[in-house]
Amino acid sequence: MASIKDVAAEAGVSAATVSRVLNGHPSVSSGARTRVLAAVDALGYRPNAVARSLRTDQTHTLGLVISDVLNPYFTELARSVEEEARAHGYSVIIGNADEQPELQDHHVRNLLDRRIDGLLVSPTDGGSPLMLDAAHTGTPMVFVDRWIPGVDVPVVRADGREAVRDLVTHLHGLGHRRLAIIAGPAATMTGSERVEAFQEALREYGLPLPDAYVGQGDFQAASGRRATEAFLNLPEPPEVVFATDNLMALGALDAIRARGMSVPHDIALAAFDDIPWFVHTDPPITAIAQPTGELGRAAVRALVDRIEGRPSQSVTLTARLVVRRSCGEPRTRCDARRARRRAPPGPAPRAARVRKP
Amino acid sequence: MASIKDVAAEAGVSAATVSRVLNGHPSVSSGARTRVLAAVDALGYRPNAVARSLRTDQTHTLGLVISDVLNPYFTELARSVEEEARAHGYSVIIGNADEQPELQDHHVRNLLDRRIDGLLVSPTDGGSPLMLDAAHTGTPMVFVDRWIPGVDVPVVRADGREAVRDLVTHLHGLGHRRLAIIAGPAATMTGSERVEAFQEALREYGLPLPDAYVGQGDFQAASGRRATEAFLNLPEPPEVVFATDNLMALGALDAIRARGMSVPHDIALAAFDDIPWFVHTDPPITAIAQPTGELGRAAVRALVDRIEGRPSQSVTLTARLVVRRSCGEPRTRCDARRARRRAPPGPAPRAARVRKP
DNA sequence: CTGAAAGCGCTTACAG
DNA sequence: CTGAAAGCGCTTACAG
Incomplete structure (x- = not known):
């Protein structure tokens, strides 16, 4: 591969001049510039970024x-x-x-x-x-x-505290009282923060968060599956599972379906992190969207x-809540079914800014 | 940041010796090696990969x-x-x-x-x-x-010809006769190859592939949406849409739903490229899986x-077909509904090797 | 086993 | 405006 020396030789100038031309240094005669550029072209020269980096740090x-x-x-x-x-x-x-x-x-x-x-x-x-x-x-x-x-x-x-509170308000409004969360690793700030926000919001509504309703996950799907299975094995399983990231939500969905249960009829599901696929899952998933x-x-x-x-x-x-259908709808089931047939299943109006693939 | 010279000085050897130690060159006395390693540790030295690359090419x-x-x-x-x-x-x-x-x-x-x-x-x-x-x-x-x-x-x-033929066989067996395809850019080999394979398979079944049933896409969701809209506007729309990649399939799903239509009841959908999300869409999507x-x-x-x-x-x-539910089921609708309630909605047995998230 | 020296391909003060 | 020279941090034949 041609080096700066080859270009210099071809153009009849020094390497320094070639370098100046290449770096747009002003003090180069237009004649030299032209000859250098021609030589660069003729040799198909490409500067070596490694050498440049070593020199310029x-x-x-x-x-x-x-x-x-x-x-x-x-x-x-x-x-x-x-x-x-x-x-x-x-x-x-x-x-x-x-x-x-x-x-x-x-x-x-x-x-x-x-x-x-x-x-x-x-x-x-x-x-x-x-x-x-x-x-x-x-x-x-x-x-x-x-x-x-x-x-x-x-x-x-992104701060999700307010969106988490909105979520809890939404869930509470739908009549849910037993809410569970799948936490991320405690070693990550997002892991602990989301749980705290949830806990705080529950407190505002006078709802408890028993230890059994806090599943320990690692932000991967398998852990969401495991945590959800544990919830479902409880004598009194939660009415809602809130997964603190999208992969754990997917795992939760798997676990719920493996039981032959359906969302939101048998149990509600919400997720932190909105992703384009959540519009297309069955049902579309209510999520907290970050401005990624x-x-x-x-x-x-x-x-x-x-x-x-x-x-x-x-x-x-700021993160914000995007309401879809995975936590239930504030209507009778028949109404809901009719409405579903009429409207496309996209996100609610609030979600207008969520980018779809 | 410490350089090899600093290490050499600290260890009381030359840079060459430091280099030899670092590169595991055999001819270094164990005394020198120990002192160099100690110096590296003391200075927190990390070799400069840029310099090394310039030298070693x-x-x-x-x-x-x-x-x-x-x-x-x-x-x-x-x-x-x-x-x-x-x-x-x-x-x-x-x-x-x-x-x-x-x-x-x-x-x-x-x-x-x-x-x-x-x-x-x-x-x-x-x-x-x-x-x-x-x-x-x-x-x-x-x-x-x-x-x-x-x-x-x-x-x-991955060669998808056989899987495409399997797909057409599957579709034909379900009674579908009007099959459409959303092609990728003609400039890509995967784009043209998948269309050819589809065409060939249709020919084997004596099915036509009218020009109007070949949508032109670019492997992005929006183009899948557009092509599907065009199909649905046809006087005689296709019974099946085969999207040659997963994002265009998503776009197709959007377009179908925007019309208030449902998959597979109103129109069937299949995709090239299987992805974990296809298990969770409504309905799960039949796809051709590559060993990615x-x-x-x-x-x-x-x-x-x-x-x-x-x-x-x-x-x-070799790519292979993973049958799910987006092209219909070879049963009465009631049977199908009952079966769905019993079994988890995962991929069919053939899909056992598809990795889920 | 060890070190002095050259050189990888650049850039850039310095002198002219 | 231009070039000779030094030097970025390494590696490696060469000589000892």
Whole structure:
């Protein structure tokens, strides 16, 4: 592959001049510029980004470590991150931790070794030594979605407290009194926060949250299945299951159906994280939607600010409830069936902004 | 950040010795090795992969350019690629072309500039000059899923002809005679191949495929919606819509519901590409499943073989039909309803190997 | 077993 | 406006 020297020789100038042309440096004669450009073209020259990075100490690359690429929420997050990064002239390398702290460390180490300019992380756990070290060592870093408390790193996330309260209001209005939740790993902030918000909202309605109604999950489908089976085995099973992420909701749906039960007739189901598929499940699932694309974009902006020496700050956006049919309808069953036949089964008006695939 | 020189100074040896220790070179005294390791630890030294790459002309990085990350099929492909690559000591940088040839070129260029060791591509189109050039220029390359004919690059893909024939047999057995298809872009091999296979299978049953029953899509949901609307506007609409990818199937489902029609009662629906969500849609969708994970792994193996100088060859795996309920059931409606209540709504036995989330 | 030296392909003060 | 030179952080033949 042709190097800058080859181009210089072909154009009859020095490597320095070639470099200046390529980098748009103003002090180059137009004659030299023309000859260089012609040589670049003739040789099919492409600058070696590795060499450039070594020299400039910049890779124009962002690292993104997420917990689970297969989770549509993170897939969308990753996509929006890449788009915004590209708009700022950065590439992104994605590391999929698969909810495994060791794998997360592997990716962080790999990314650091590659000298990425900045790191975006949605931590799988409470923070390994490596992660904490990275945060302190000066590599610009921003947490997105999940975060590690007590670490001096900006956090870009959505606050779901109000939406969780709206959900509880909705459920209460439908007459449900026994509400259960499938929690995420306690080591993640989103895991504990969502449970707290739920608990608080229940308190407002004077509803209890017995320990048996708190299932322990890990944000993966299988754990949602297990937790739901445990609920259904209870002498007095809950009337509603609230899964704190979309994959656990899917697992819950599996478990419910495996029993030959149906949603919402036998038991209601709601989820944190709205995804396009929830419109198409049977029944469409009531969910709390995060402004996922905006989270990704805001996170990149915050990180790029840090990298380029501008002050950057935490951003908190708001999640909101999208009511569908998985928690029941405030009508008689016949009415409901008739209505269903008339209207397309899309999201309720409030959900107008949810992007469909 | 500490460099190899700092470590050398700390350990009282030369940089060459540090390098040897780090790379597991045998000829290092155990005393030197110990001191170097201690120094590495003391300084928290991490080798600079950029410098190493410049020197060795290897980045241990694979590029993966896919057409659409948000398509669960490609998400799973990307995940399996990363896993297999990691097992071979490679990282992967993903470029999302979003079905846009220019964006695809952007990523290929970017990846080439970064001097990735090899490129895995699922081309969005028939091949830009840049892509063709890359194929010839010696960067090891492998096509996965989609490919460009006439280019001397190994192809790792699934053959769906037999599964498409099985699908047509299934549909014919259910009494369907008017079958329509939503095609992918003609510029992609998977786009044209699936239509051909369908056409051929119809011919075997003496069924026609009128032009009006061939919708033109682009593998995105919106195009599936449009094509389906056009079908439904026909004086004699089809009894079945076969979408050649999962997102267009979703669009078709939207269009059908927007008319207040139901699947499979009013119209049947089948899709190419099986995804976990198809088990949970209303109704569960009959689909042709590719061995996605195996495709990704085989593609990486082929690419790594090329990179490391071993001969590598094309691989063709087999797709297979997974029957669910979206094309109707060979029973009276009452029977069917009763059966549904008894059994969990998972995939049919043949689908046992489909991974659920 | 070890170190001095060259060199990977760039960029950029410095001098002219 | 231009070029020679140094140097980014490594690896590796070469000589000892």
